[in-house]
Amino acid sequence: MKSLATIREGGAANWAFRIAATVVVFALVLYVPTKTGAGTIQTAIEALVLMGAAMSLNLLLGYTGQISIGHSAFLGMGAYTTGILVSRYGWSPWYTFPVAFVLSFALGVIVSFPASRIKGVYLALVTLALALVFPQVVTWKKLSWLTGGGSGLPTKDAQVADTGFNIGAASRGQMQYFEIFGWNPLGDLRKPDNKAAFWYWIAVGVVVIIYLVCRGLVKSRVGRSMVAIRDNETAAAVMGVNLVATKAFVFGISAGLCALPGCVTAIKTGGVSPEGIQSLTVRGAITFLIVMVVGGAGSLWGPIIGAAVYVYVTDITGGWASDEAIPGVLRPFFGWAKIPPSDGIFAVLLIVLMFVAPRGLVGVWRQYSPRIVRVLPRPAGTTGAAPVAIAATITNTHSEGEHE
Amino acid sequence: MPLLDVKDLKAGYGPVNVLDGMHLHVDQGEFVVMLGANGAGKTTTMRAISGLIPRHGSIVFEGHDIHKASADSIVRSGIAQVPQGRGTFPELSVEDNLLAGAYVRHGGDGVHDDMDKWFAVFPRLAERRAQRAGSLSGGEQQMLAIARALMSRPKLLLCDEPSLGLAPLITQELFAVLERLNRDEGLSVLLVEQNANLAMHIANRVYLLETGQIVASGSAEELGADDAIRKAYLGF
Numbered sequence: 001m002k003s004l005a006t007i008r009e010g011g012a013a014n015w016a017f018r019i020a021a022t023v024v025v026f027a028l029v030l031y032v033p034t035k036t037g038a039g040t041i042q043t044a045i046e047a048l049v050l051m052g053a054a055m056s057l058n059l060l061l062g063y064t065g066q067i068s069i070g071h072s073a074f075l076g077m078g079a080y081t082t083g084i085l086v087s088r089y090g091w092s093p094w095y096t097f098p099v100a101f102v103l104s105f106a107l108g109v110i111v112s113f114p115a116s117r118i119k120g121v122y123l124a125l126v127t128l129a130l131a132l133v134f135p136q137v138v139t140w141k142k143l144s145w146l147t148g149g150g151s152g153l154p155t156k157d158a159q160v161a162d163t164g165f166n167i168g169a170a171s172r173g174q175m176q177y178f179e180i181f182g183w184n185p186l187g188d189l190r191k192p193d194n195k196a197a198f199w200y201w202i203a204v205g206v207v208v209i210i211y212l213v214c215r216g217l218v219k220s221r222v223g224r225s226m227v228a229i230r231d232n233e234t235a236a237a238v239m240g241v242n243l244v245a246t247k248a249f250v251f252g253i254s255a256g257l258c259a260l261p262g263c264v265t266a267i268k269t270g271g272v273s274p275e276g277i278q279s280l281t282v283r284g285a286i287t288f289l290i291v292m293v294v295g296g297a298g299s300l301w302g303p304i305i306g307a308a309v310y311v312y313v314t315d316i317t318g319g320w321a322s323d324e325a326i327p328g329v330l331r332p333f334f335g336w337a338k339i340p341p342s343d344g345i346f347a348v349l350l351i352v353l354m355f356v357a358p359r360g361l362v363g364v365w366r367q368y369s370p371r372i373v374r375v376l377p378r379p380a381g382t383t384g385a386a387p388v389a390i391a392a393t394i395t396n397t398h399s400e401g402e403h404e
Numbered sequence: 405m406p407l408l409d410v411k412d413l414k415a416g417y418g419p420v421n422v423l424d425g426m427h428l429h430v431d432q433g434e435f436v437v438m439l440g441a442n443g444a445g446k447t448t449t450m451r452a453i454s455g456l457i458p459r460h461g462s463i464v465f466e467g468h469d470i471h472k473a474s475a476d477s478i479v480r481s482g483i484a485q486v487p488q489g490r491g492t493f494p495e496l497s498v499e500d501n502l503l504a505g506a507y508v509r510h511g512g513d514g515v516h517d518d519m520d521k522w523f524a525v526f527p528r529l530a531e532r533r534a535q536r537a538g539s540l541s542g543g544e545q546q547m548l549a550i551a552r553a554l555m556s557r558p559k560l561l562l563c564d565e566p567s568l569g570l571a572p573l574i575t576q577e578l579f580a581v582l583e584r585l586n587r588d589e590g591l592s593v594l595l596v597e598q599n600a601n602l603a604m605h606i607a608n609r610v611y612l613l614e615t616g617q618i619v620a621s622g623s624a625e626e627l628g629a630d631d632a633i634r635k636a637y638l639g640f
Contacts, residue, residue: 224496224504231493235549238454238487240479240508240556298495 003374014375029204033197041196045268047311048203049279052210052261054291054303059214060254061289062297063223065230066115066247070127072284073134074255077104078262079280080138080153083272084146087154093267097206100259108255112248131282135274152273153266199268206260207304213257215300226250230298258288294353296360305361313349317342407432407592408453408465408483408560415452415459422448424616425461430560430594435586437603438596439637440613446596447488449613450564453594454478454485465560480508484558488565490545492552494538498529501537501548505555515555522551525581543574550581554591561585563595567602575599579606600637604628612637 007013032044057071081100085091111130115123138147147153177184178198186201187194217223225246228236237243265279266272274280279287287310295306318340320326326334326341334341357364406429416422422445430436440446452459455475463471470478484505493501502522506515523530526547532540537548546566553561563582567575583606585591596613597603604610604624612620612633620633627633 221503221507224500225507227496227500228493228504228507231495232487232491234456235487235491235493236504237456237475238479238485238491239504239552240476242474242476 003370004372006374006376008376013373017373033200038192038196041193041200042268043311043315045196045200045203045264047307048200048207049261049265050287050291050307050311051304052203052207052264053258053279053284053288054295054307055207055210055214055300056254056257057288058292058297058299058303059217059226059257060250062292062299062302063218063230064226064247064250066251067120067124068127068254069124069282069285069289070111070130070134071255071258071288072280072282073130074104074108074258075262075265075284076134076138076274076277076280077107077255078259079266079272079277080147080262081259082263082266083148083153086266088146093263097260097263100263101256104259104262105252105256109248109252111255112251113244115251116244116247128282128285131285135281138280139274148273150273150275152271152276154271199264202267203261203264206264210257210260211300211304213253217253218300222246222249227298290350294350294360296362299360299362299366302360302362309361310346313346314342317345405467406430407434408463408594410453411462411464413449413452413459413461413463413471415448415457415461417448417457422616423452423459426613426616426618428611428618428621430592433586433590433592434608435583435593435606436595436609436611437607438594438611438613439598439600439603440596441598443615444613445616446613447564448616450485450488450562450594450596453562454483476508479556479558482557482559483562484553484556484560485562486546486549486553486564486566489568490542491549492537492540492545494536496537498533498535498537498540498548501552502555505552508556518555518557522554525585526551543570543578546570546574546578547581550578554585558591560592560594563593565596565598567597567599575602579603582606 005013007017033041036044053071053075056074057068060066060068078100081103082093082096085096085099086093111127114126118126137143139150139152140147141149143149178186178189186198189195189198218226225236225239225241228239228241229243229246233243262279265277269276272280278284291306291310292303293306294309295304296302320334320340320342323331330341330345334344353361359366408428408430410426410428413423413426414421426445426449428436428438428449438446438449448457451457453463455470455473455478459471461471462469465478465481465483468481470481470483473481493504496504499519502519503515506518509515523533528544529548529551532544537545540548550561550563550566561582566578566582570578579602582593582595586593586606595603595607604627607624610622610624610627611618612627614637620627620630620637
């Protein structure tokens with residue numbers, strides 16, 4: 001396979017590309033809250049929540065090979081933890097994040113014990129049961145003293161709902177300003193745009209934390225054992241990987257991380273109920289799965305790209321409320337539905353993607369980007385002049401391969 | 405005292421016992437080959453020793469009974485297995501496969517030195533160190549699986565049919581490496597095979613396994629000299 005250019009990992013060109021990519025990501029993240037309105041920011045928060053959930057699912061499914069259709073329950077754990085602690089016990093929402101992580105981690109570990117004995121479609125069914133049971137449990141009448149039953153949270157303090165659980169304030173009532181060391185970057189939080197921007201930055205923070213945890217984990221010794229379990233469980237076991245403990249740990253971390261975007265959802269919505277937040281139902285669990293697969297399972301950026309694409313497509317197509325709003329080419333196919341065709345269009349897109357990009361959008365990038373620029377990997381454990389020599393060996397073997 | 409002493413080993417899958425009271429031992433520095441047809445229980449023996457399946461009886465390794473130990477603590481105690489087939493992690497690079505092999509060794513002490521050592525023994529792996537393991541040829545993958553098992557610094561190496569699906573020439577090369585490891589490094593090896601001819605050449609001792617029991621044992625010469633055994637089991 002010919003490529004137009006060849007650069008070395010860690011070389012100047014490689015760093016230039018990395019810096020450019022970082023600048024683009026920073027620009028996008030800054031653009032949304034400063035240059036767009038509350039509507040776009042809200043949509044961006046949805047995307048960020050999906051990114052967080054899909055990234056945590058990716059640890060379990062993409063890297064460790066354990067399927068879960070129950071991650072909506074872990075997201076729900078986060079949302080309900082924040083909801084209950086804030087509206088019933090008057091906590092500041094900030095402190096509910098670590099509590100939600102710990103509780104959801106524990107639930108994940110509990111689920112992992114039956115899960116470590118079953119595989120594939122059976123594991124899918126067990127976790128699906130978790131997703132189906134969760135909304136039933138939280139809307140159970142006998143638990144309504146805690147969860148608010150069918151109508152959800154909050155039940156006693158309507159005012160709290162206004163600024164989304166009244167972030168950061170010790171006393172009840174609206175929080176007006178968010179200050180860091182006396183600096184007030186966002187302005188009056190009672191204005192919808194500023195309020196949305198505030199939630200947006202919380203969501204960005206959560207996604208960054210989840211990304212850093214995933215990255216640290218995947219590149220570590222534990223990360224290798226996760227991929228080992230995914231690729232060949234028997235071989236992993238005879239390498240000395242404790243299958244039960246590793247799966248329990250990954251289930252726990254994945255569940256705990258998935259709770260964090262749940263907290264964000266609760267704060268943003270200002271109320272928690274399975275009807276109000278669709279991500280708490282099995283529909284959410286399936287959306288996380290789709291987002292992860294579309295972006296690219298088993299890659300760090302896959303779920304991020306997948307969530308952005310998913311929200312972008314469903315948001316645009318969701319606005320096509322009448323037949324006239326649907327672009328001409330698509331109108332004959334989706335016009336008859338009389339409802340915005342977002343689900344249908346995304347379903348078709350999903351089928352096409354599974355043929356064109358079975359390993360997700362990141363997979364397409366990995367497959368085709370070497371045709372333009374090939375990055376020669378730098379082997380670990382070598383320094384100085386050695387990489388050049390080895391890079392030369394690799395190029396040789398590649399060119400040998402071409403002649404065959 | 406033998407390095408590994410297995411007595412009255414019973415193991416299997418579900419209610420069926422594939423192994424029904426088998427005895428075997430491996431001495432320090434010995435190269436032991438176990439021969440048997442399909443379904444004789446060779447792989448089950450390996451899996452039972454490694455702790456991958458439930459088993460009964462006594463398995464004593466270096467004076468400790470490990471028949472109830474978990475798979476990971478057995479690796480820690482110094483038994484590494486090269487699983488049957490291409491037991492590599494295809495999505496990990498060659499280097500990362502080797503690092504995964506050193507999983508039980510906490511801390512980086514000497515891990516990279518060991519890696520360089522095995523790259524010297526298997527130069528073709530060194531050339532492909534940054535490639536995905538899944539892109540290697542069958543023989544290279546088998547070498548990688550052996551090198552990976554050695555990364556845990558085992559005292560006893562269990563090899564489950566390394567010749568499976570390999571060209572005769574590659575198999576010879578592979579066995580030569582194993583023989584060298586046994587001779588130069590003092591590594592004890594228990595290897596199961598269907599390929600009697602090649603394996604018997606390098607073995608100190610041979611077991612014949614049939615339907616879950618050892619039916620004959622002895623040196624390669626002894627077994628080869630016995631006409632009845634030769635015709636029935638060895639096929640030459």
